[in-house]
Amino acid sequence: MRVLFNSFSAFLRVAIATMMQYRGEIFLWAVWGLINPAVLYAMWSAAAEGNVDQTLAGFDRGQFGAYYFCIMIIGHVTTAWDAYELGYFIRSGSLSPKLLRPILPVWEALAANIAYKVATLAFVVPSWLIFYLIVRPTFSAGLWQISLGLLAVVLAGVLNFVIGYVVALVAFWSPKLDAVGEAYFGMAMMFGGRFAPLEALPWLLKEIALVLPFRWMYAFPAELLMGKIATASEALAGIGMQLVWLAAFVLAFRVGWAAAVKRYTAVSG
Amino acid sequence: MITRAAKLISLYARVNIQNLAAYRFDMYMRIVVSILHLISELMGVWIIFHGTRSVRGWQWQHMLVLVGVYRLVAGGIRIAIVPNMRRLLEDIRNGTLDFVLLRPVNSQFLVSIREVVVYRVADVLLGIFVAGYGCYALRGALPFRESVEFALMLAAGFAIVYAVWLMLGTLCFWFVRVQNIEMVFWNVFEAGRFPIDIYRPQVRWLLTYVIPLAFITTVPAAALIGDEAKIPPSAPLWGFALAGIMLFVSNRFWHFGLRHYSGASA
Numbered sequence: 001m002r003v004l005f006n007s008f009s010a011f012l013r014v015a016i017a018t019m020m021q022y023r024g025e026i027f028l029w030a031v032w033g034l035i036n037p038a039v040l041y042a043m044w045s046a047a048a049e050g051n052v053d054q055t056l057a058g059f060d061r062g063q064f065g066a067y068y069f070c071i072m073i074i075g076h077v078t079t080a081w082d083a084y085e086l087g088y089f090i091r092s093g094s095l096s097p098k099l100l101r102p103i104l105p106v107w108e109a110l111a112a113n114i115a116y117k118v119a120t121l122a123f124v125v126p127s128w129l130i131f132y133l134i135v136r137p138t139f140s141a142g143l144w145q146i147s148l149g150l151l152a153v154v155l156a157g158v159l160n161f162v163i164g165y166v167v168a169l170v171a172f173w174s175p176k177l178d179a180v181g182e183a184y185f186g187m188a189m190m191f192g193g194r195f196a197p198l199e200a201l202p203w204l205l206k207e208i209a210l211v212l213p214f215r216w217m218y219a220f221p222a223e224l225l226m227g228k229i230a231t232a233s234e235a236l237a238g239i240g241m242q243l244v245w246l247a248a249f250v251l252a253f254r255v256g257w258a259a260a261v262k263r264y265t266a267v268s269g
Numbered sequence: 270m271i272t273r274a275a276k277l278i279s280l281y282a283r284v285n286i287q288n289l290a291a292y293r294f295d296m297y298m299r300i301v302v303s304i305l306h307l308i309s310e311l312m313g314v315w316i317i318f319h320g321t322r323s324v325r326g327w328q329w330q331h332m333l334v335l336v337g338v339y340r341l342v343a344g345g346i347r348i349a350i351v352p353n354m355r356r357l358l359e360d361i362r363n364g365t366l367d368f369v370l371l372r373p374v375n376s377q378f379l380v381s382i383r384e385v386v387v388y389r390v391a392d393v394l395l396g397i398f399v400a401g402y403g404c405y406a407l408r409g410a411l412p413f414r415e416s417v418e419f420a421l422m423l424a425a426g427f428a429i430v431y432a433v434w435l436m437l438g439t440l441c442f443w444f445v446r447v448q449n450i451e452m453v454f455w456n457v458f459e460a461g462r463f464p465i466d467i468y469r470p471q472v473r474w475l476l477t478y479v480i481p482l483a484f485i486t487t488v489p490a491a492a493l494i495g496d497e498a499k500i501p502p503s504a505p506l507w508g509f510a511l512a513g514i515m516l517f518v519s520n521r522f523w524h525f526g527l528r529h530y531s532g533a534s535a
């Protein structure tokens with residue numbers, strides 16, 4: 001445990017220093033996470049105006065603003081890119097030295113992930129504020145919803161990281177399968193509630209979204225934070241579902257990682 | 270003069286096709302990914318029009334046309350514009366631009382034709398198919414006059430994108446480390462996925478006159494739809510004027526940039 005803690009804090013320091021060095025570049029990564037929800041907000045609020053009652057799937061303009069404001073923040077703080085990166089590490093052989101260390105490479109990836117979020121704060125927080133001031137979202141969340149919502153965001157971040165890492169394990173079997181990362185990302189977009197609130201999906205897509213884990217990473221924390229989830233039991237049930245999925249994927253990671261490392265033969269060095 | 274230019278273009282295209290043939294599997298995978306992207310965009314249209322009948326006057330057929338145009342333009346940009354500019358940035362950084370400048374051909378012409386990513390034609394065809402279907406669903410035929418207008422506006426849109434990229438590439442003479450410029454471009458381009466009518470007036474003005482995104486996807490799509498309400502009648506004229514001005518300015522800027530280029534060990 002001590003070893004883990006010491007190594008992790010060392011990883012974190014190195015990762016933050018590295019991220020700070022490439023400030024400009026990582027800001028560009030963050031820009032998409034700002035533009036995409038803003039464009040979708042404009043799209044959906046315009047679509048709502050096309051209906052007689054000015055609402056769509058129970059959202060009016062202000063609520064779409066609140067929803068996409070939450071999605072913008074959640075999308076940024078929960079982002080993970082291992083589903084793309086691990087394949088590159090395997091192809092280039094740079095995974096080998098990482099495997100020689102007495103600590104799982106997943107901890108180094110986690111440190112890089114946290115470092116990215118720390119390093120981009122100074123840029124994204126003002127952008128969020130500007131979006132808030134322009135859009136003027138209507139929130140109806142009470143204190144309990146916000147506090148449970150923040151917990152849900154943290155769980156969503158961990159869940160996203162773990163699922164992304166499990167998806168990345170596919171790279172051990174086929175190192176040039178970037179398409180898997182893309183498919184994972186596209187499914188999270190469609191079925192997680194990033195493209196549209198789940199209520200707005202046609203029935204078939206909604207049914208699919210309800211059984212997949214993605215909704216617990218985006219739609220659920222967003223709806224909780226904006227106050228769309230009205231009862232404590234519904235909120236707690238959602239957090240319970242997040243924990244169930246998390247446990248399932250941690251297990252999948254342990255089994256998958258053991259099998260993957262057994263398969264791994266270094267490519268160059 | 271023109272025959273020599275055509276000969277050069279076909280020569281480079283041939284070399285690129287030969288290079289591509291070496292990575293066939295990768296090419297098929299990329300075409301599959303393109304199709305998946307298109308399917309997700311079509312699902313997007315389905316989701317939007319599940320909830321409403323019209324978005325600021327754009328019905329589902331109109332939106333299909335726009336999805337097709339978006340794919341077509343994105344594909345066109347990836348066939349020749351982005352790959353050439355990517356290579357230009359690399360050459361400036363490595364100093365290998367010298368080899369281009371020493372050749373007895375117009376330098377701007379040469380840096381713009383060296384790379385052709387042929388399989389992106391698949392995107393263009395898919396885009397034409399979807400836009401054509403949207404148009405057909407709207408009126409049961411492909412109208413001739415609107416199709417010609419569409420082709421013209423599309424040409425103006427490509428000219429604008431090309432000019433923007435040439436200027437971005439030229440910036441590299443001063444700021445060598447701008448590899449991520451491509452990401453900025455696609456991030457902004459993302460806003461053209463939907464008609465600019467969805468934005469509030471200030472943003473719409475910005476996307477028309479400051480960052481002329483409107484002329485790249487919305488205006489060609491509206492021309493094909495043939496709906497006067499979607500674009501003011503003066504828009505085509507504006508588009509052409511803007512394309513001309515930007516081509517001229519980017520050409521001047523390129524030559525200005527060249528004078529600053531001193532080669533970096535080659």
